Amino acid sequence: MTTITKQIRSAAGRLYRSALLPFFTLLLLASLWADTVYQEDQARDIARFEAVMHSHAMARTLAEHAGHILRQADHATQLFKLKYEETGGTLRLAEFSKKNGLLDSLMPSRLELPIALLDAEGNVVDKQHGYFAANMAQEAFFKTLAGSTDDTALTSNPMVEPKTKKWQVQIARRLNHADGRFAGAILLMIDPAYFVDDYDRLHLGAKGLVMLTSRDTGLSIGRVDETLFISDQLDFVAPADPTAIPEELKFNRPYDNVPRIYSFREMPRYSLVAVVGNSEATEMANFVRQRRLNYLSMVLAGAAILGFAVLLGRQSRRLRSSMRDATEAQQMMRAAGDASLDAMFIMKACRSGSRNGEVLDFTLLDVNERAARILRHPRGEVLGLRIGELLPHWKDEGFIDKYRMVLDTGKPMEEEIETQPPGEEMLWLRHQIVAIEDGVAVTVRNITARKRSELEIRKSQAELTALMDASPLGLIRTDRDFHCTYVNRTFEAITGLAREKARDDGWMCAVHPDDRDVLREALQHLAGTRTPYQDSLRCLQPDGTLVWTSIKIAPILVDSRIDGFVCTLEDITVVRKSVMALRESEARLRTITDTLPAMVAYVDQEEIYRFNNLAYEREFSRTGLNVVGLSVQETVGGQRYEFLRPYIRRALHGETLTFEEDGESENEGVLRTYEVVYIPQFDADGATVIGFHVMRQDISAQKREKQRLLKLSQVDALTGLTNRAGFLQRLNESMLYCRDNASMMAVMYMDIDRFKPVNDTYGHAVGDALLKAFSARLTHTMRASDTVARLGGDEFTIIMERISRADDASILAGKIVKAMQAPFELDGITVSVSTSIGLTYYSDEDLSPAELLKRADVLLYDAKQAGRNTYRAGALLPDAA
Incomplete structure (x- = not known):
């Protein structure tokens, strides 16, 4: 346990020393990069905020410009209303919009806005610069003006061309007669493209987008670079992030694949929204450029730090390697000895007390753990002691003499010897002795278990030989080429062939000449398929006696390779005669039962059919299925078996039963009624039921007649x-x-x-x-x-x-x-x-x-x-x- 603790502490110390410098380097680099990434995140947020504010300022400028034009258009309708009512309804558009006239005082003449004058029935009585329907009484704006007396302009954003989705800003105002009655309306149309196409005070970068959207209709008109577009599919919402800038918006479905930073300005009076989107690449270009410079600086700084750390680590590894090599050189011999499966002794000749320098004993210089266990002392306690004192029985058994002989001759020695420690069982040791400088190196391995296994194997072989000789079966063992190597005494008794004559190919002489070719073909097939072979075989004894045998041959497999074959012979001459007599008896029984009109069968205690007559076969063998050998359930089917099972149980318990069974005939498919009789069959002592006999009689005609008479009654x-x-x-x-x-x-x-x-x-x-x-x-x-x-x-x-x-x-x-x-x-x-x-x-x-x-x-x-x-x-x- 102390050794393991020392090893753990040593490994932990090495790990600490080797990982300290890399850990500090990685920690420093991680800190620098974390700070850089944080600064870059802050810079990105600031750059994006400035980009949103830029877009918002441009959207506000667009909204103010469009709002100014729309307010002037509103004033124009109000001015027309005043002049129209002053003139008693005689003012016309030509006079109103003439050069340097009333309209030019409010609106730029180059706009040439579509304008129309409608009477009280919605008829267009005058128009300029555009197409208008002859009657607009059904338009929503006209109905609203006709039904309201408010003196305010009505602004809407209708679609004027459904195919192209073109729309216009429509400003209409009510006109009255002198008595206040509804006299008609003045209608002015402004194309929103004017705001996004010709307004050059919006200085957008490349791929910049400017757009006006109607809140009422969802229609949009905008411009990207020099391309105008009209759409009803563009929809935008505020960003889902709660920390986002309030002036920023996101499109649910962008106009194109160009990332932009959008902002907006509401125009609630006209139900319009001004939207401006600057290209994200343009707006964030300075930030991206600065970020690349910062990251490049960090990469260079990190490379310098890593280079310095690598140099320090290399010097540290060289120093640790030198120290480790010195330690490993000391431990190598010890590790080799401890890892060996043998006990190792390094001993020096001991001549102390000898007059002529004769070696009297050997002193232990070093031993491994296995050797210490043999000595039954800790390793530290045995070093310096004599082997003869620690293991005195080795000295008595001549071990010291063998060591002295190897030391004197210089020739290695290897042998297996027996030794018996005092009060213990005999041990078998295998030792090797090699001479070294004034001493010997000895390796010892305890082979007691192997020796005992060998003795057990020899004992088992002797018992197996005795068992095979006493077996009632004839046994043959052959090699992989079917040359006989062993036969037992029963084989000699069955075939009359002596064991000496059966060896090699002699055992084939016991086989009847007419069966030898068949047996040889079967053996060749067995060698190829490795499938056990079984058959009946005739043997011919030297005196001409014919013996019927049952032969079984199986391969002996060792590591999936055939090492030989084992064959058994069983004398079945008497059994064969009994079987032939039984078959003759069964044939007579079948002849008798096949003449009966009733279905007759015999079922054993496992519910397996063992006999059936011709009538039974006709009933249940419609598909050619042989009933014999099948279970009752397989033959009659699951549904019918559930009906029959209680009766079968009762019959197998010794009860004679008679019952009726309804079902379809297997051959005709007609519903019939059968009278069934189960008669149990007892064994020879009359105590155990070994099966039951079945007799089935078709009573369908009698049953139908009985039912007919019962129904009539x-x-x-x-x-x-x-x-x-x-x-x-x-x-x-x-x-x-x-x-x-x-x-x-x-x-x-x-x-x-x-x-x-x-x-x-x-x-x-x-x-x-x-x-x-x-x-x-x-x-x-x-x-x-x-x-x-x-x-x-x-x-x-x-x-x-x-x-x-x-x-x-x-x-x-x-x-x-x-x-x-x-x-x-x-x-x-x-x-x-x-x-x-x-x-x-x-x-x-x-x-x-x-x-x-x-x-x-x-x-x-x-x-x-x-x-x-x-x-x-x-x-x-x-x-x-």
Whole structure:
């Protein structure tokens, strides 16, 4: 831990010394650049503010110029109004705009502004310098002037050419008769291009923009250099940055790709905005030029600082390198020893106490950590001590003699020896001894684990040989060329071939001559594909006895390369005879079962088909699928399997079952009914079920006949409704469902009022026709889920299942009563009857079907007593209320 701490401190010191100068240099450069960038940001903000102020001053000059012209135009309309009204409406434009006339006193004559005089109906009675519609009564300005008595000019900015989006500033003023009535209007038009095209007091730089925008219409007219443009797509807003200059604005959609610094001046009286944008490159040119000079100065200063720092760093590295080389030279040997996988001893011959200079022991000069662990002392404590004193058993085992011999002969020695420390297990060491100046260098490696592994491997090989010799399977091992290297005793017993004769290619002599070529081809294929091979093979013993065997061959792979092959032989002669006998027995069984009309099959305890007869195969092998070997679910499909699964479980638990199964025939696609019998098969001791037999018989014809007879017994022959028997069965089922599911139902008992007079008057044929018509109308009135029955004569019943409210049944009873009031047309005879109904409810009472029907009958009697043509409902159940 102390060493690690020293290393960390040393590394931290080196890092501090090497990083101090670069860190200080970078900090100085970062400070200088940060200050420069900050100063440049301040200079840029100042330059931009001055540019905005410049644009704003120019926009204000443009606004003042345009405002002056527009005010003069306003005065011109006022002057015309005064003269027009003084002359009683006789003043015309020619006199007003003549040279040195009234108009020239206010407006420059070179403008030649379009001007028009309109009468009270909006007709243009006089005009100059422009095109005007013959009648302008529908124009917004005219309607405004006609409806207002204010003596003020009306200014607007209409579009005069939709195709080019050209627009004009329009100034109009009301004219009055002497009595104050509306006499018309004077209209004056000014092209805004005049303000942006001819006004030369705006000294813009290259790519500068000057523009007038109408707040009312969004139309703009402007000039970039010598190019005039008109647009209705330009829109501008104040900058989103809250610290931006208030006089600055930004375009949502710039006119072109030239960056500009824009400013504006509002002209609220005329709904105009004057906008001036100077090229950002022109306005910021001085700032950019000065910034480049400043950055260049900083780059040069930074280069000088870096150069000086590099020189200082180089000198510092040279000094540190010299110190490091000296330290590394001292530690190199130590690091090499500590990193070695071997224990290293550097020892000097010890002759102390010897009379003739004979080496008695060796003194330790240096050891690595692994050697210190062998000595079981810290490294610092063993230096200077004798090896014989620290490890006395090494001296007894001849280690010191070997060191002395190497020192005397000068020949290195390498060997593996055994040693046993006192009270410990035997160790195996591999040591190398090399002579040095008056001493030896020894490396020692503990190879005990490897030696023990080798012993374990030899032991495992012996056990494996014994195991293979005792195996009931014949075993063969070959090399990669299929030359036999080993066979066990079972192989000798199966083939009658001795182990010595089976080596190399001799083992092939045990194979029947007719099977040898097939085996050789299989072996070649196995060598190429590395896929294990398995087959039945005939062996021929020397006495001519034929032995059937099951042979399996697999490659031995070492690092993905074939190192040989392993082959097993199993004597299956007896098994083969048993299989042949079993196949003959199965063939006889199949012949018998294939003659049966029923479908017969056997399923094991894993639900896998193991046998089926021809009828079963025809049913389930429509696509050519072989049933044997497949599971029941795969054969019959998921839906049918879910139905069969409970029966299969019961059969596998030892129960004999008989049940019916409905489904489509696999071959014909027809819905059929089968009678299925499951008979469990027990094992020899009769305790465990190992499968079950299946017998399926098509009983569709019998089933249909039974259903037909049942239906005939439950249908009324005259009306086609359910008869009494069918009604009682359905009533019993409905009451059972209500009890099990906490549901509610209603039962109606009804008859035809005054049916007997109709039957007696018109005869039984008309009576039967009335019963049929009554039944049809009743069925049409009821829900499709309701059961309508005729009990006999003119008595009918209805079962309404799964009703949520009692009112549902009573409302339907009222509908029935109303429906039966309509006359019945019966083969030219019109009959009018009505019906009376008794209505009762049922949920989960302890009541029989007969008692429930009796309740409805009593309520029917109450309806009769109430005058017929009505219904009476019983008391509501608690849940229904």
